Amino acid sequence: DIQMTQSPSSLSASVGDRVIITCRASQSISNYLSWYQQIPGKAPKLLVYGASTLEGGVPTRFSGSGSVTEFTLTINNLQPEDFATYYCQQSDSFPRTFGQGTRVEIK
Amino acid sequence: EVQLLESGGDLVQPGGSLRLSCVASGFVFSTYGMHWVRQAPGKGLEWLSYISGSSSSTYYSDSVKGRFSISRDNADNSLHLQMHSLRVEDTAVYYCARVGRGGYRQLDYWGLGTLVTVSS
Numbered sequence: 696d697i698q699m700t701q702s703p704s705s706l707s708a709s710v711g712d713r714v715i716i717t718c719r720a721s722q723s724i725s726n727y728l729s730w731y732q733q734i735p736g737k738a739p740k741l742l743v744y745g746a747s748t749l750e751g752g753v754p755t756r757f758s759g760s761g762s763v764t765e766f767t768l769t770i771n772n773l774q775p776e777d778f779a780t781y782y783c784q785q786s787d788s789f790p791r792t793f794g795q796g797t798r799v800e801i802k
Numbered sequence: 803e804v805q806l807l808e809s810g811g812d813l814v815q816p817g818g819s820l821r822l823s824c825v826a827s828g829f830v831f832s833t834y835g836m837h838w839v840r841q842a843p844g845k846g847l848e849w850l851s852y853i854s855g856s857s858s859s860t861y862y863s864d865s866v867k868g869r870f871s872i873s874r875d876n877a878d879n880s881l882h883l884q885m886h887s888l889r890v891e892d893t894a895v896y897y898c899a900r901v902g903r904g905g906y907r908q909l910d911y912w913g914l915g916t917l918v919t920v921s922s
Contacts, residue, residue, distance in 0.1 A: 696864075729908040731847075738897055738915055739839075739847065744908035782847055786907035789861040791837070791849040 697721050697785050701794035707802040714770040716797045718783035723763045727787035730759055730768045733796075734779045742781075743768065773799075804828040804911045806898050811916030818888050818920070824881040824898030824913055832856070832876035835901035837909060838883050840894040840918075848894075851883065852901075866892075888920045 743759035902910030
């Protein structure tokens, strides 16, 4: 199984900050990597797929990059509504696997 | 508008069974693969199972293989998860999710989830 490791597990940031979350795959997944945002009590929401393609309707302050085993999610100009938990997920092979999540908290 | 609505969550005793359903609307259900994903209280997301649009392919996580069964009925736009031999550790919110287009197999729409509690 492919293990997905996110870092950091949590971070504190202020409105207007730039936040970078890293996701590492235990083996090559090409660019079969998605990022999801989850607000407490809500269902996950797709932000980025194919490692770098922004889902429709997602603000352009979100961006994804990377390939093979190293990926990043960048949030520029952090907004109040961005405080949430973020998950990466590989869709290269079964079983699908998620990272453990990165909680973005208000500083 | 794409909508996914899960149902069937309940309180069940260890060793019991439960059947979850997910009703889809707003898209041609039969042409999309579907997944089940769960989230235990205070924990992260755990992928459980996948079924192709025609039901020709199914996959399971090791944690539920042999106990859970995924199925779909394209005639009434519904996805199901039959769960047997339930354990306390199966307590979670269960989500259905659709596979998006474009070849990257992302989960582009999710339901609101249904809560399964396994407890004596």
